[in-house]
Amino acid sequence: MTVSEGQNVEKIGRALGMRVLIAERKGVHAVRAGRVAFEDAIREGTLFIVVAPLEPSTRNMIAAPELRAMDPTAFVVNVARGGIVDEQALAQALKDGQIGGAATDVYEHEPATKENCPLLDPTIPNLVLSPHVAWYSSKTVEGTTATVKKNLEGFVAGRPVNVVISGRQS
Secondary structure: OOHHHHHHHHHHHHHOOOOOOOEOOOOOOOOOOOOEOHHHHHHHOOEEEEOOOOOOOOOOOEOHHHHHHOOOOOEEEEOOOOOOEOHHHHHHHHHOOOOOEEEEOOOOOOOOOOOOOHHHOOOOOOEEEOOOOOOOOHHHHHHHHHHHHHHHHHHHOOOOOOOOOOOOOO
């Protein structure tokens, strides 16, 4: 999810009258203006909308300790990437009634199967699952098509766009 998409989530929350907390990254001690410490957000929040990228620092960002620290009525909604929320810990927290509920359309292993995803257990209460197709709107398809066209035309013309340069050393 991009920064602008995260900002849209914030705007929607505020429009609905919510007090919106934007958490600093987990483990960061210097909290930027407009954010709250990750641990404070976990303790104070009741609806967690996960919009972080999957990176080594965000893998299992929400796991058993965070779920235990949440309000028992809290809901976790992962619309970012699988692997950010520890699926096994989430399944157990829901079964134990530690949190109020959860929803996701992203999974650590995609496609999710009964063999690779603990969330596909039908005995887990208060869990909404959907296939990872939320991106598939006509607006997104049109935007993707336009971007691919622009990239191909730029490449053929010798003026590549959206060039990614890796900072890794070989």
